[in-house]
Amino acid sequence: MAPQKANRKQAKAHAMKFNLIVITNAIILFAAAGVFAHPLGNFSVNQYSKLEAGKTGIAIRQVLDLAEIPTFQETPSIDADKDGTLSDGELRAYLARISPAYLANLKLWMNGAERPIRVVKDAILINVGAGGLQTLRIEWDLAADVEPRDPENKINFRNDNYPERIGWREIVVNRVAGVEVFNSSAFGSGVTDELNAYPQESLSSPLDERAAEFSFALGSLPVGAKLLRNRDGHAAPAVQQDRLAALISVPKITPLIALFGLLFAFGLGAAHAMSPGHGKTVVGAYLVGSKGTPAHAIFLGLTVTVTHTLGVFALGIITLLASNYILPETLMPFLSFFSGLIVLYIGLTMFKTRLLALLGAAEHHHRSHIAPDHEHDLHDHVPHSHDGHSHTHGGTTHTHVPPENITWKSLLALGVSGGLLPCPSALVLMLSAVNLNRVGYGLVLTLAFSFGLAATLTCVGLLFLYGGKLFDGSGLKQNPIFRVVPVVSAFVIACLGAVICYNSI
Amino acid sequence: MKVRTFLIILLLCIAALGFGCGTRSEMVRASPSDNIAAADTDPLMQKAQSLIEKSPDLPIGYTQLAALFAKRARETGDFDLNSKAETAVGRALELDPADITARKLQASLSLTFHRFSKGLELGTKLQKDFPNDPFVYGVLTDANAELGNYDQAVEAAQKMVDLKPSTASYARVAHLRSLYGDHNGAVEMFKTAARAADPLDKEAQSWCLVQLGDELWKGGNYADAEKVYDEALDNLPNFYLALAGKGRVRAAQGDLAGAEKYLSDVQLRVPNPDAILLLAQVYKLLGNDLKANEQVKLFEAIEEKLSVIGDQKALALFRADNDLKLPEALAIAEQEYILRKDIYTADVYAWCLFKNGRVEEAKKVIDEALRLKTRDARIMYHAGMIDKALGNNKSSRDHLTAAIKLNPAFDLIQASKARMALDGPAKSE
Numbered sequence: 001m002a003p004q005k006a007n008r009k010q011a012k013a014h015a016m017k018f019n020l021i022v023i024t025n026a027i028i029l030f031a032a033a034g035v036f037a038h039p040l041g042n043f044s045v046n047q048y049s050k051l052e053a054g055k056t057g058i059a060i061r062q063v064l065d066l067a068e069i070p071t072f073q074e075t076p077s078i079d080a081d082k083d084g085t086l087s088d089g090e091l092r093a094y095l096a097r098i099s100p101a102y103l104a105n106l107k108l109w110m111n112g113a114e115r116p117i118r119v120v121k122d123a124i125l126i127n128v129g130a131g132g133l134q135t136l137r138i139e140w141d142l143a144a145d146v147e148p149r150d151p152e153n154k155i156n157f158r159n160d161n162y163p164e165r166i167g168w169r170e171i172v173v174n175r176v177a178g179v180e181v182f183n184s185s186a187f188g189s190g191v192t193d194e195l196n197a198y199p200q201e202s203l204s205s206p207l208d209e210r211a212a213e214f215s216f217a218l219g220s221l222p223v224g225a226k227l228l229r230n231r232d233g234h235a236a237p238a239v240q241q242d243r244l245a246a247l248i249s250v251p252k253i254t255p256l257i258a259l260f261g262l263l264f265a266f267g268l269g270a271a272h273a274m275s276p277g278h279g280k281t282v283v284g285a286y287l288v289g290s291k292g293t294p295a296h297a298i299f300l301g302l303t304v305t306v307t308h309t310l311g312v313f314a315l316g317i318i319t320l321l322a323s324n325y326i327l328p329e330t331l332m333p334f335l336s337f338f339s340g341l342i343v344l345y346i347g348l349t350m351f352k353t354r355l356l357a358l359l360g361a362a363e364h365h366h367r368s369h370i371a372p373d374h375e376h377d378l379h380d381h382v383p384h385s386h387d388g389h390s391h392t393h394g395g396t397t398h399t400h401v402p403p404e405n406i407t408w409k410s411l412l413a414l415g416v417s418g419g420l421l422p423c424p425s426a427l428v429l430m431l432s433a434v435n436l437n438r439v440g441y442g443l444v445l446t447l448a449f450s451f452g453l454a455a456t457l458t459c460v461g462l463l464f465l466y467g468g469k470l471f472d473g474s475g476l477k478q479n480p481i482f483r484v485v486p487v488v489s490a491f492v493i494a495c496l497g498a499v500i501c502y503n504s505i
Numbered sequence: 506m507k508v509r510t511f512l513i514i515l516l517l518c519i520a521a522l523g524f525g526c527g528t529r530s531e532m533v534r535a536s537p538s539d540n541i542a543a544a545d546t547d548p549l550m551q552k553a554q555s556l557i558e559k560s561p562d563l564p565i566g567y568t569q570l571a572a573l574f575a576k577r578a579r580e581t582g583d584f585d586l587n588s589k590a591e592t593a594v595g596r597a598l599e600l601d602p603a604d605i606t607a608r609k610l611q612a613s614l615s616l617t618f619h620r621f622s623k624g625l626e627l628g629t630k631l632q633k634d635f636p637n638d639p640f641v642y643g644v645l646t647d648a649n650a651e652l653g654n655y656d657q658a659v660e661a662a663q664k665m666v667d668l669k670p671s672t673a674s675y676a677r678v679a680h681l682r683s684l685y686g687d688h689n690g691a692v693e694m695f696k697t698a699a700r701a702a703d704p705l706d707k708e709a710q711s712w713c714l715v716q717l718g719d720e721l722w723k724g725g726n727y728a729d730a731e732k733v734y735d736e737a738l739d740n741l742p743n744f745y746l747a748l749a750g751k752g753r754v755r756a757a758q759g760d761l762a763g764a765e766k767y768l769s770d771v772q773l774r775v776p777n778p779d780a781i782l783l784l785a786q787v788y789k790l791l792g793n794d795l796k797a798n799e800q801v802k803l804f805e806a807i808e809e810k811l812s813v814i815g816d817q818k819a820l821a822l823f824r825a826d827n828d829l830k831l832p833e834a835l836a837i838a839e840q841e842y843i844l845r846k847d848i849y850t851a852d853v854y855a856w857c858l859f860k861n862g863r864v865e866e867a868k869k870v871i872d873e874a875l876r877l878k879t880r881d882a883r884i885m886y887h888a889g890m891i892d893k894a895l896g897n898n899k900s901s902r903d904h905l906t907a908a909i910k911l912n913p914a915f916d917l918i919q920a921s922k923a924r925m926a927l928d929g930p931a932k933s934e
Contacts, residue, residue, distance in 0.1 A: 041585035042811055043776050069776050072806050076799050131810030164743065164774050166583045203557070203570055203593050205550055205577075 042068040042130055046168040048195045049106070051157055051186075053148075053175040053216035058155060060117065060142040062106065065195040068133035070165070071126075075134070086126055086134070095124040095138060103142070105160040110146045110153055117144045137195070148179075151222050158211040168198065171209040173228060175216060177238040182225035184214030188236020258441065265429075265445045269452025294462060296411055301458030303415025308426070308450040313443075316430040337501050342417035344497025346410055350490035358487050426450070549573055564597035568606040571597070575614065580708045582745040582775030587617050605635060612644045616651070619816050621845060624648040639669040646677045653846030655684065655877060672702040672709055676716060684848070686878040688724045695720055711741040718750045723881065725912045727754045745775040753783060757914035761787050778804055778812075778819050786917040817841070822853045825860045826919060835861045848874045852884045855891065864894045882908040882915035886923045893926060902927065 050061040066074065078086050078094040099122065108115050121141040129135040146153065159169070172190045175181040181188070191207060192198050214228070221227070228236045426449050433442020550573055556566035574590035577583070591614050597607035608631055615624035625648035631641045642665035649658035662681055666674040679694030695717035702710040714737035721730035731754045737747040752767035768784040771777060785800035808820035817837050824834035838857040841850050855871035858864075871888045889904030905927045914920055 041583065044583075044585075068811065069803070069807060072803055073772075073776070073799075131806075133806060133810050164770075166581060166774070201592055203567075203589060203596075204554070205547065205574075205589075 041166075042133070043070060044167040045070050045162045045165040046192075046195050046198075047159060047161060048168075048170045048172075048190070048192065049157065049159055049212075050172040050174060050190070050194070051155070051212065051214075053155070053173070053179045053181050053214075055148070055176065055179060055218060057143055057145040057147075058108065059120075060106070060108075060140075060144065060157075061194065062103075062140040062142055063195045064102070064136075064138040064161075065168075066136040068129045068131065068135055071129075071134050071136040074136060091124045091126070095122060099140070102161055103140070106142070107156075107158045107160070108144045109156040110144075112154075112156075115144045115146055117142050139194075148216060148218055152215045152217055154213065154215045156211070156213045160210075163210075168192065168195070168206045169209050170195070170207045171212045173212060173214050174236070175228065175238050179216055179218055179238070180221045180225075181214050181216045181228040181236075182221055184212070184226075184228050186212035186214065187231045188228045189230035189232070191231065258444075261441075261445055262448045265448040266452035266455070269449035269454075270456045271452075272449075273453045273456035294465065297458045297461035297465060299408070300411055300415045300461055301454035303412055304457055305447075305450040305454040307416045308453055309447055312426045312430050312446050312450075315427055336503070339417040340497050340500030340503075342413050342497070343500060344494055346414055346417075347490055347492075347494025347497050349410070351487065351494055354487045354490045358484065547573070547577075562600060564600045564604040564607050567593045567597035567600070568604065568610060571607075571610050571614075575610070575617065576708055578617075579712065580741065580744070582777070587614060590614060591618075605631075605638075609638075609640050609644070612641075616644065616647050619651075619813070621648050621651045625652060637668060639665045639671070639674060642668065643673055643677060646681070650681065650684070651845060651847055653848065653850070655681075670701075672698045672713060675701055676713055679716065679720070683720055683723070684877050684879050686880050688720065688880050691720050692717065692724070707741045711737040711744050711747065714740065715744070715746045715750055718747070718754075722750065722754060722757070723912055723915075725910075727757050727914075730754050743770075743774065745771050745777070748774070749777060749780045749783075752780065756783060756787055756917055757912075759914075761791050765791070776803070776807065778807055781807070782819070782823060783917070790917060818850060818853050821857055825853070825857045826916075828860065831857070831861050842870075846873070848877060848879055848881075848884065852881075852887055856887045859887070859891050859894065864891060867891045868895060880911055882912035883919070885911065886915070886919060889923065890926060 044067045046065040046067070048061075048063040048065070052059040052061070074094075075086070078090050080090050080093065081087075099119065103117060103119070106117055108117055119140060120143050123139045125137050125139075127135045127137060146155075157171070159171070170190060170192060171186045173181055173184050173186040173188060186209065215225070230236045426446055429449070430442050430446055433439050433445070550570065553566050553569035553573060556563075556569060558566075560566065571590040571593035574586045574593065578586035578590065590610070594607050594610045594614060597604055598611065601607070608627065612624050612627035612631060615621075615627060624644060628641060628644035628648055631638070632645060635641055642661045645661035646658050646665060649655070649661060659681055662674065662677045666678055668674075675694055675698035679691045679698055682694055683691035695713060699710055699713035699717060702713055704710070714733050718730045718733040718737065721727075721733060731751060734747045734750040734754065737744055738751075741747070748767050749771045752764045752771060755761075755767060756764035764787045765784065768780050768787060771780045772784065781800050781804045785797045785804065788794075788797035788800060804823065805820070808817055808823075812820075818841055821834040821837040821841070824830050825838075835857040838850075838854040842854040844850075851870050851874040855867045855874055858867035858870060868891050871884070871891050874884050875888055885904045885908035889901045889908060892898075892901035892904060905923050908915065908923055909920065909927070912920075
């Protein structure tokens with residue numbers, strides 16, 4: 001029976017190859033490399049629906065996965081020319097033939113009124129399963145145009161296809177950012193990665209989710225609404241529309257498209273840095289209390305770029321090499337925790353220094369200011385520690401309160417912490433690039449994205465710097481309250497670090 | 506200086522990534538999919554799963570779950586649920602290799618997966634440790650019957666029914682009576698078994714009714730068989746075995762349209778090789794060669810590509826019946842005959858020998874298949890054809906007449922061949 005075994009191996013290899021070729025959305029790749037096996041044996045008909053509540057309607061991802069025997073049963077009606085092989089044309093024709101009836105059995109109501117579902121995109125593909133037999137997979141991207149009205153839009157969804165057939169039935173509900181989903185009978189997370197990886201050793205019954213209902217609203221949740229939960233009980237996050245990853249999957253890369261892609265990636269990075277959690281506050285808080293210069297701000301930006309790019313590459317490589325064992329989503333919290341730790345450390349160190357300096361300075365104030373010498377002693381190993389002095393107010397030293405200088409070391413650490421956590425969309429971009437054999441272009445796009453990210457952070461740093469200089473001229477700095485600001489800002493940095501750590505757990 | 510600092514930070518990053526990897530693999534082992542348990546709709550399943558959650562170190566939750574999965578597999582025909590049952594039993598045995606429930610389930614699942622020798626071995630060990638447990642004798646009965654050790658099977662069944670008269674023991678007695686040619690006794694006993702079933706246990710009751718129906722069909726009592734299948738369907742709607750039984754009855758009665766309806770229905774639920782072949786015959790008789798051919802191809806695909814070596818008797822029989830790839834059919838049957846000596850395996854092996862022209866050997870083996878005097882029309886037909894080839898005309902006529910009298914539609918195509926064979930020699934000699 002050795003030849004048969006070899007065949008099976010080959011078949012498995014084929015199946016994996018297929019997965020790699022066919023799946024353009026890289027997130028799927030993480031789990032798809034596993035062996036293709038149905039939880040319910042080779043006569044199952046498995047179905048998956050993901051309903052994503054958006055601002056203008058519901059997007060539905062529908063997947064139909066026929067195991068070996070049902071595929072075999074369908075084969076005669078696909079193979080129109082009876083040559084024993086299923087050509088692309090035959091598959092498309094088959095899809096066109098069965099789609100209307102299949103989709104008619106998908107029903108969606110909003111507030112009790114049935115809404116039509118239209119096809120946006122569809123795909124049909126053949127995989128190789130057990131015994132060298134084929135399996136059939138059909139994917140539809142569907143849309144139901146529903147205008148959400150406040151305060152509540154109730155959606156009911158039902159899949160009446162293959163009611164008698166044994167099979168895995170999974171329904172997932174999702175939302176884009178800015179839309180809230182609540183009181184949902186379905187979960188916010190899936191189990192099988194869109195029927196690409198079925199749980200093998202699970203002791204749970206196969207899922208049998210044939211219907212779902214939920215409500216959604218733009219903006220805020222109504223009082224008493226039950227949040228959308230993932231299967232593990234955690235709140236389900238909104239789906240970020242990934243425009244960055246879309247850049248890589250253009251049909252053809254012309255120089256113009258490449259240029260546009262680079263600019264767009266840069267812009268996305270810049271815009272992305274404006275979203276919460278990119279250390280803008282940290283950067284600002286750091287630079288405002290310190291004698292920062294544009295050079296510092298730019299150095300910070302560069303560090304973020306390099307770290308972020310390296311981080312994306314490292315995580316991308318790990319994902320590709322170890323996709324069977326780890327999911328990048330699982331790594332994110334650790335990176336986040338680590339970068340939070342760095343921030344916390346910097347914050348605490350600064351807080352200590354500044355607080356001591358403030359207390360010391362208060363004394364020095366009365367004892368005719370000898371602080372700069374102290375500073376010099378403390379930081380003489382840092383050659384640029386005096387760079388920041390801009391004595392616009394008449395050569396007195398007492399205005400440099402607290403008398404603390406930026407060190408390149410702490411700047412570096414700050415930059416690393418800002419760039420350490422790769423943005424998921426950059427990671428998706430990188431993996432899409434690998435998937436599409438466009439690694440080079442993917443690298444460049446990632447770099448552009450990172451530069452965009454860094455540019456925003458640098459600008460924020462510069463804004464704080466020049467903003468601070470305005471204060472310098474106004475005489476506000478003489479105000480005792482203002483002298484406390486750097487101490488408070490150091491404290492804020494430490495708190496932010498702690499919050500990042502906490503959130504990541 | 507700067508470079509060194511940067512390197513240190515880089516190393517820390519890598520360490521952080523490595524930390525992530527390690528934790529992930531821990532998480533994989535803790536299998537987050539078990540969290541889906543909450544989504545289970547069957548309250549008994551939920552109970553077992555929450556039992557596992559509460560006391561993950563006790564085998565009881567796992568064995569309860571295993572029993573439920575195995576039961577659901579019987580109900581729905583979804584064979585893969587048996588694998589889940591086996592996984593659960595495996596976990597229970599890891600926790601406590603001596604757990605009696607887990608050991609019993611392990612033995613019975615071995616039989617489900619047609620690992621009969623393994624089942625017999627496990628059952629024998631269990632018998633040593635628990636000589637008064639009726640379940641153990643059920644395992645021993647089934648394993649011995651499947652392997653052709655009929656004396657031991659009878660002995661175990663007797664012990665079982667002595668220890669505990671119940672649906673399980675009655676059904677085994679009935680099965681053995683049927684094998685020993687006591688058709689009426691078997692019918693009575695299957696009725697008793699169905700009556701004794703826990704009214705809440707729909708699956709057990711329906712299963713007994715289907716066995717009863719099958720026995721009635723074997724005796725050519727089609728109308729009563731259909732009534733019993735209907736009862737099973739009332740009890741457990743869409744029970745695939747009862748649907749297949751109805752399809753077979755309709756085909757035997759000549760209601761081909763009705764047969765097609767029921768068999769296609771089975772096809773959509775649980776494509777079962779016997780039902781597929783019968784549907785192929787129905788299509789052929791309806792004149793739809795194209796559809797008949799599709800069914801035959803489906804049958805072959807399932808048997809050749811998806812079934813296990815040593816468990817392809819149906820394929821060998823199909824090929825021998827249709828004079829296709831005869832040497833291969835014989836090889837398959839021979840392989841299976843080496844593994845088990847039950848009468849049905851002997852029957853198929855004899856039939857394949859006969860079709861390959863090895864009539865003398867076929868005679869020897871078919872006599873083994875007849876050793877219990879089982880009233881099975883197919884075996885009788887094969888015996889009659891072999892005798893005919895050997896020139897034992899009296900014996901041949903007796904066998905063929907008995908086969909047709911017993912179950913005139915035991916096989917839609919082969920039964921007419923039996924009739925032709927009967928008419929042929931009678932006229933010519």
